[in-house]
Amino acid sequence: MVGQARTNLPYDAIIFDLFGTLVDDLLTEPFTQTLEEMASFVGAPRDIFLQMWMHDTWPLRAAGHLPDVEANILYICTELGITPKPEQIQRAIHRRLELTRQSLKPRHDALETLEALRTAGYKLGLISDCSSEVPLLWRTTPLAAYIDAPIFSCSVKLKKPDPRIYHLACERLEIAPERGLFIANGESNELAGAQAIGMEAMLIRVPYAEEHNPRCHEARTWRGARIESIKGLLAHLDGVRVEEL
Template sequence: MTIRAVLFDFSGTLYRLEKDGPWLADLVDGEDLVGEHEVELVRRLTAPVGPLDGLPDHLQDAWARRDLDPAVHREVHLAMFDRVGLPAHTAEAFYARLVDPGNWRPYPDAVQALRTVRDAGIRSGIISNIPWDIRTALKRDDALELVDDLALSYVEGRIKPDPELFRLACRRLGVAPEEALMIGDSVTADGGAAEVGSRVAFVEPLPTAQRPTALLDALAAHGVR
């Protein structure tokens, strides 16, 4: 069936949480929370689904629901930071960096991929488990005008892989799920699109400098050039 819409994930697919310089070294004293350890902490905090190691059982439910409610997202992150020994003021500053659109970078081919879809006469949408408005980042990179619709978990009250979230995104784009291609980085979360009949392509959530053409390659593999 002809592809009439392409759905993109945001984190790890179109954009990645990255910043120049360290995340914590200018905020804390102590070698145990900087360098490779802080990189691993950021990686764990941005994993799309699943429990978080080191978080007590009574907070795991809040962790699972974090992308449905910005307040819950903040509270459960601060609880995690407290467990790894961050002072309260440092935890607040670190959290602010995680949700700062300025620290989210587009992959080298992200805007070009969106433009390729638009130029092919195909509708596009972003479907993301996220607790903040990504439009600031998209607008900064002249990408917002290339996207027809956003289905964000904290707005819609659903998180991937909930099949209804994919159905909703397709409905708003005016296509049947079978006419959509979902591109994401998580087999568990983004792979849920297959349950409603959509085609699915996966990319690796590598550092942006290490993944120059994966989105364009995924589109080309499905005949979108």
């Protein structure tokens, strides 16, 4: 029956990556421009600030050791011997949050696909390696209404491909790992990480993203299932189609 949840689903839950999957990866130009403005606001050398934000402090942010944007800025400034004024820090924080807010716009086919999956009876989860801005703004995004169990690395202090973060998603969704499908763009060996605990994994690699994220090393060697759009997932699932729902 159209619109009725099915009982013979191939999985109990679909678990998504966030950046490069449900939303586009951050593009280099606006990301770099934002960091340059932040450096200018707090009086930090541009190149050093970018290096420290993009590389040196990313592991600390993603693992929750720098609990918010202010802590990250102060960490860098302390390392550089800089003491910005509170209003300078607030300008930098505001700029960073604005970039994150813009980056959390769902891909054009994401919401209709999530709606179709929920109507069909799937539980929906999320595992994202991210910093504190994402969970801070998550409830303001339209994606939040569809995801039953969102997991953010900075909140749980675990990063992919640590098996514990996948097990945590399964626990919160109340499913066995082998009844879950994980979909991601192949960064941080995240697909292999899902497979290692018994989940099935699927690569998403939209054609226009090829040039934007060279960090997706798994995408170059992946031999498993793959899709080129979120909506393309529906063709891999038995009888779930947007036009039917």
